Amino acid sequence: MHLFSNDHNELPLSKFELMLKTNSVYFFDSNEFEEIILYYLDCGKISLAKKALQLGLNQHPTSVAIKLIQVEILVMEEKLDAAEKILLQLQMIEPSNEDIFIQYASIHSKRGDHQKAVDTLQTALLYTEDEAEILSMIGMEYLYLDDFNTARENFAKCLDVEFENYSSLYNVIYCYDMLEQHAEAIQYLKNYIDNNPYSEIAWHQLGRQYYTIENFDKALEAFDYAIIIDSNFIGAHLEKAKALEELKRYKEAIDFYHATMELDTPTSFAYLRIGKCYEKLQDQKKAIDFYNRTVNEDPLLDKGWLALTDIYMKSKQYQKALHYIKKALSIDEENVLYWHKMAELNIRLNLFEEAVKAYYKCIGLEDERLEVFIALADVLLFLGEFQEALQVLLDAHQKFSDSIEIAYRIAGINYELHQYQEALFLLEKALQLDFGYHRIAKEIFPSIFNREDVQKLIQKYNNLL
Numbered sequence: 169m170h171l172f173s174n175d176h177n178e179l180p181l182s183k184f185e186l187m188l189k190t191n192s193v194y195f196f197d198s199n200e201f202e203e204i205i206l207y208y209l210d211c212g213k214i215s216l217a218k219k220a221l222q223l224g225l226n227q228h229p230t231s232v233a234i235k236l237i238q239v240e241i242l243v244m245e246e247k248l249d250a251a252e253k254i255l256l257q258l259q260m261i262e263p264s265n266e267d268i269f270i271q272y273a274s275i276h277s278k279r280g281d282h283q284k285a286v287d288t289l290q291t292a293l294l295y296t297e298d299e300a301e302i303l304s305m306i307g308m309e310y311l312y313l314d315d316f317n318t319a320r321e322n323f324a325k326c327l328d329v330e331f332e333n334y335s336s337l338y339n340v341i342y343c344y345d346m347l348e349q350h351a352e353a354i355q356y357l358k359n360y361i362d363n364n365p366y367s368e369i370a371w372h373q374l375g376r377q378y379y380t381i382e383n384f385d386k387a388l389e390a391f392d393y394a395i396i397i398d399s400n401f402i403g404a405h406l407e408k409a410k411a412l413e414e415l416k417r418y419k420e421a422i423d424f425y426h427a428t429m430e431l432d433t434p435t436s437f438a439y440l441r442i443g444k445c446y447e448k449l450q451d452q453k454k455a456i457d458f459y460n461r462t463v464n465e466d467p468l469l470d471k472g473w474l475a476l477t478d479i480y481m482k483s484k485q486y487q488k489a490l491h492y493i494k495k496a497l498s499i500d501e502e503n504v505l506y507w508h509k510m511a512e513l514n515i516r517l518n519l520f521e522e523a524v525k526a527y528y529k530c531i532g533l534e535d536e537r538l539e540v541f542i543a544l545a546d547v548l549l550f551l552g553e554f555q556e557a558l559q560v561l562l563d564a565h566q567k568f569s570d571s572i573e574i575a576y577r578i579a580g581i582n583y584e585l586h587q588y589q590e591a592l593f594l595l596e597k598a599l600q601l602d603f604g605y606h607r608i609a610k611e612i613f614p615s616i617f618n619r620e621d622v623q624k625l626i627q628k629y630n631n632l633l
Contacts, residue, residue: 180204184220198224198231205237217241232258232265239271248275266296273305282312300330307339316343327360334369341373345380353377368397372404379411387411402431409441418445436466443475455479463495470499470506477509486516504535515547523547538568545577549612554584572602580613583622592621599629 180200187194196204201224208217221241224234235254242251252275259268269292276285286309293302303326310319320343326336337360344353357374364370375390388411394404409424422445425438443458456479462472473496480489490513497506511526527544541564548557558581565574575598582591599606606626610617617623 181207188219193223195227196224198228198234201228201231202233202237205234209237209241214241232262236265236267236271240274243271243274243278246278248278251275264295266292266302269295270302270305273309277309277312282309285309300326300333300336303329304333304336304339307336311339311343316346319343320347324356331364332367337369337373341377344377350377350381366397368394368401368404371397372401372407375404375407375411379407379414382414384411384414388415400431402428405431406438413441413445416448418448421445434461434465436462436469436472439465440469440472440475447475447479452479452483468499470496470503473499474506474509477513481509481513486513489513490517502533504530504533507533508535508540511543520547520551524551536567538564538571538573541568542573542577546612549577549581554581557581558585570601572598572605575601576605576609577612580609580616583613583616583619588621592625595622596625599625603629 180196181204183194184196184204201220205217205220205224208214208220218241221234221238224231225238228234235258239251239254239258242248242254251271255268255271255275258265262268269288273285273288273292276282276288286306289302289306289309293299296302303322307319307322307326310316310322313319320340323336323339323343326333327340330336340356341353344350344356354374354377357370357377361367361370361374371390371394375387375394378384378387378390388408391404391408391411394401395408398404405424405427409421409428412418412421412424422442425442425445428438429435439458439462443455443462446452446458447455456476459472459475459479462469462475466472473492476492477489477496480486480492490510493506493509493513497503497510500506507526507529511523511530514520514523514526524544524547527540527547530540531544541560545557545560545564548554548560558578561574561578561581565571565578568574575594579591579594579598582588582594598609606617617626
């Protein structure tokens with residue numbers, strides 16, 4: 169065994185890795201082992217962390233700090249009973265060690281007992297010198313309990329202790345958002361800014377709150393302050409661009425979306441929004457150009473393909489639109505909106521069988537709105553599939569028993585199926601419900617409304633008006 173003496177000129181990590189390569193054993197003090205193990209944990213190199221842990225325990229079997237890291241790893245691996253057993257031993261040695269209570273709290277949290285985790289962390293507060301960390305952890309446990317008010321209070325206390333703890337600031341605002349207390353969030357941020365007027369994070373969050381309540385002018389003002397404080401703050405540029413879009417100041421919005429790409433690499437989101445702005449400015453060519461950049465940047469962004477679908481639909485280039493909606497569906501085939509567009513485009517292109525498949529897909533995805541059943545039935549009627557159309561309408565009737573659109577169509581289909589007595593009975597009921605709709609039904613079933621018995625029935629109810 170090669171024992172390596174302490175050399176203060178050599179980094180512990182380099183020394184440790186050299187030891188592994190040479191299959192030798194060097195000596196490290198307990199603090200060095202802590203640094204090495206935590207480094208590997210932070211890097212996600214768990215196997216190396218475990219090797220360092222085992223060597224550390226061999227060389228320093230009584231080190232509480234190293235055993236606490238062992239507990240942390242056990243908790244991470246869900247070996248909670250083993251972790252708790254070690255903690256019981258450590259608590260007998262150092263009963264006021266805050267890290268022991270923190271690890272106990274982690275175990276309670278893992279077991280889903282978040283209130284017990286809170287109680288344990290409250291005990292840790294009695295011994296800690298870092299109140300902000302514990303208060304933040306308590307806040308997180310209350311988030312797990314969906315107690316947003318108490319969570320917010322603890323994150324706010326954390327900020328009282330550590331004013332620039334921006335993670336806690338974000339969490340305070342998150343709690344206000346979950347409670348839909350935007351006015352309170354705005355007031356909190358204003359108070360925070362009074363004490364720290366050069367916090368670009370606070371100004372940015374204030375702008376987002378104003379954006380949420382659709383006060384876009386105030387939002388712009390807040391984002392401007394964030395940008396003045398930090399001209400490289402991409403998030404503020406992006407949010408300002410979105411606010412300008414809402415105010416229909418599309419050219420300015422485009423400039424700020426471009427600014428985000430100058431500060432960092434271009435994103436598909438920025439390209440998409442620029443395309444939307446150009447579309448609003450009636451510049452179809454540039455809009456299409458930026459939509460194409462969107463999908464080139466991120467071919468899996470279905471919203472980019474949808475934007476291309478919509479712009480070609482508006483210009484009645486249905487074949488191109490169909491190509492792009494198929495691209496969107498290849499990414500998200502469970503999206504009902506896309507199947508609706510697929511159906512509509514197939515109808516425009518006289519591909520009625522494909523339209524039927526698309527409407528059935530919508531119903532299969534639990535989009536059971538009346539308009540979907542009516543559209544499907546009308547396509548089936550056009551194809552002469554009367555029996556299938558009738559079944560679709562009967563299914564729809566169970567959900568929409570008072571629908572006049574369904575009533576007239578069922579009557580009309582019964583005529584087509586030569587069920588004349590039943591058809592006349594159903595038509596009379598439909599006329600009683602809504603006489604005026606027969607004019608629309610006449611466009612769907614023109615030959616039926618030329619029948620003598622139908623004309624007599626309509627005349628009967630017309631005379632009653």
